[in-house]
Amino acid sequence: MSRPLNIGMIGYGFMGRAHSNAYRQVSQFFPREYRPVLKACCARNEDKIKAFAQNWGYESYETDWHKLIARDDIDLIDIGSPNNTHLEIVLEATKRGKMILCEKPLAMNVAEAEQMVAAVEKAGRPNMVWFNYRRVPAISLAKQVVDEGRIGRPFHYRALYLQDWTISEDVPQGGAALWRLDVDVAGSGVTGDLLAHSIDTAEWLNGPIQRVVAATETFVKQRMHQGTGKVEPVGIDDACMFLALFANGSMGTFESTRYARGRKNFNTFELNGDKGSVYFDLEDPQYLQYFKYADPKTGQKIESHLTGWQKVHVTNPEHPYMNRWWVPGCTIGYEHTFINALADFLEGLETGKPTQPDFRSGLRTQKVCDAVLASAKTGQWLDIK
Ligand code: SOE
Numbered sequence: 001m002s003r004p005l006n007i008g009m010i011g012y013g014f015m016g017r018a019h020s021n022a023y024r025q026v027s028q029f030f031p032r033e034y035r036p037v038l039k040a041c042c043a044r045n046e047d048k049i050k051a052f053a054q055n056w057g058y059e060s061y062e063t064d065w066h067k068l069i070a071r072d073d074i075d076l077i078d079i080g081s082p083n084n085t086h087l088e089i090v091l092e093a094t095k096r097g098k099m100i101l102c103e104k105p106l107a108m109n110v111a112e113a114e115q116m117v118a119a120v121e122k123a124g125r126p127n128m129v130w131f132n133y134r135r136v137p138a139i140s141l142a143k144q145v146v147d148e149g150r151i152g153r154p155f156h157y158r159a160l161y162l163q164d165w166t167i168s169e170d171v172p173q174g175g176a177a178l179w180r181l182d183v184d185v186a187g188s189g190v191t192g193d194l195l196a197h198s199i200d201t202a203e204w205l206n207g208p209i210q211r212v213v214a215a216t217e218t219f220v221k222q223r224m225h226q227g228t229g230k231v232e233p234v235g236i237d238d239a240c241m242f243l244a245l246f247a248n249g250s251m252g253t254f255e256s257t258r259y260a261r262g263r264k265n266f267n268t269f270e271l272n273g274d275k276g277s278v279y280f281d282l283e284d285p286q287y288l289q290y291f292k293y294a295d296p297k298t299g300q301k302i303e304s305h306l307t308g309w310q311k312v313h314v315t316n317p318e319h320p321y322m323n324r325w326w327v328p329g330c331t332i333g334y335e336h337t338f339i340n341a342l343a344d345f346l347e348g349l350e351t352g353k354p355t356q357p358d359f360r361s362g363l364r365t366q367k368v369c370d371a372v373l374a375s376a377k378t379g380q381w382l383d384i385k
Contacts, residue, residue: 002031005346006039008068008098010089011080012052013177015103016041019078019130020056022338029324030343033350036076042068043081069093079103082179083187087112094123101128101345105196105369106362108187113366117359128345128355129362131200133267135340137332138288139201140320141312142271142278145288146205149296152275157206157244157252161194162263166220166238173234175226181236182225189236190256191216191369197267198254199368200357206271207248209368211383214242216376219259242372275299279309286331288312 007023009016023036042062043049053061062068065085069077069092076099079089086107093100100120106129107113120127133139145151165171166181173181180186180193203209216237225232239259244252260266267282275296279289290310294301315331317323321340325332348355357365371382 002027002035003033004037005034005349006037006073006075007078008039008071008074008076009041009058009078009080010043010065010068010085011082011103012041012043012049013080015080015130016043016052017056018132018335018338019080019101019103019342020058021335022342024057026339026342026346029339030346032343032346034346036342036346039074040068040071065089066092069096069098075099076101082185083108083192084185087116090116091119094119094125097123097125099126099349100359101130102359102362103130104200104362105187105192105366106359107366108192110363110366110370113359113363117363120359126345126349126354127359128341128348129200129357129359129365130338130341131197131357131362131365132337132341133197133201133282134204134357135321135337135344136280136282136285137320137322137340138280138285138312138314141288141314142280143205144320145276145278145290146271150276150290150292151271151273151278152294152296152299154206154246154248154250154271154273156272157202157246157250157269158271159198159202159252159254159269160266161190161198161254161256161268162260162266163194163258164261164263166258167261169220169223172224172226173232174228178226181223181234182227183235186236188369188373189216189218189238189240190258191237191240191372194256194258194267195240195242195254195372196365196369198256198269199365200361201269202244202252202254203364203368204357205269206246206250206252208246208364209244209252209384210247211245211381212242212368212371212375213379213381214240214372214376215379216240216373237373237376240372240376242375244368285333286313286315288314 239257275294
């Protein structure tokens with residue numbers, strides 16, 4: 001017998017849709033003890049949230065998130081609203097004993113993230129940050145490859161996260177969808193929005209980053225603000241590059257921008273070790289590329305005239321998550337990363353083992369982001385504490 005898990009979704013934009021889709025589909029593909037029920041969604045604009053509720057099948061809607069949290073028939077609050085709303089919602093939701101799922105980045109800065117971690121840990125309620133890319137089967141497979149010792153001693157980690165949608169000076173800042181360009185709402189630019197993904201993946205695969213040195217740039221210095229109707233200074237980082245030293249002794253380079261003409265959601269990483277390497281590219285998401293140099297057990301070089309990069313099509317039942325989806329060769333897509341993440345969270349509820357990345361893990365990413373932004377101001381190396 002399954003048990004209902006009543007969802008209260010805050011926000012109806014890109015992530016509101018991605019999460020709602022996950023709630024609707026997860027139980028069909030990953031039947032678990034808990035079955036999400038789309039109980040209520042919430043946003044200030046009544047016409048829009050009503051239409052959203054009807055479209056996605058929510059039983060009801062609210063226009064005030066305080067009311068949503070106060071409802072006894074809601075078990076879990078999902079925060080898909082802009083970054084500057086996360087803290088207040090988390091503090092109130094934990095007081096009411098709700099479980100919380102929160103969009104990335106967890107917070108505007110470390111100080112906020114610390115308060116959020118303290119609140120959820122005091123409440124002792126399940127929590128997770130939606131770093132969905134961990135649940136791309138090929139990225140989960142990369143983690144398996146690392147854990148199996150197939151990379152060996154790591155030397156280099158290289159991550160790129162490139163987009164091109166803010167190149168035009170006519171793109172305004174602020175308001176629906178464009179709040180990511182407004183520093184007061186987003187906290188930062190590409191560092192919190194894109195590099196947070198790269199950092200989460202990097203630390204998951206290659207362990208903690210110890211030190212960083214960074215440079216940022218804001219190419220378009222002023223943009224029309226949709227809220228005030230005035231041209232205002234742009235406070236976000238349009239592009240960010242940083243060097244990283246990992247605790248395991250390897251070196252990392254990270255680059256992110258929204259000014260890479262032609263790149264839409266180009267999220268790649270490569271990890272090179274003495275025994276092997278892995279490479280992933282989100283624009284070719286079904287594949288993990290793997291270079292096998294040495295036997296993971298003996299460390300002996302594998303002599304072969306066919307040694308070279310393998311392009312593994314990650315669609316077989318033995319691959320992460322894929323036994324729940326289609327037959328080998330049939331691919332899954334972006335939306336499935338959210339369904340896979342939710343399935344892991346539901347499994348965590350059943351087993352009692354906290355699902356990662358939880359808020360504490362989100363705080364860790366926030367620490368790296370804050371250090372990157374601080375280093376960009378002075379050009380100095382900074383330790384991650
Ligand atoms: C920004 O354009 C964005 O939508 C991010 O906010 C998401 O986290 C990323 O996955 C796709 O790009």
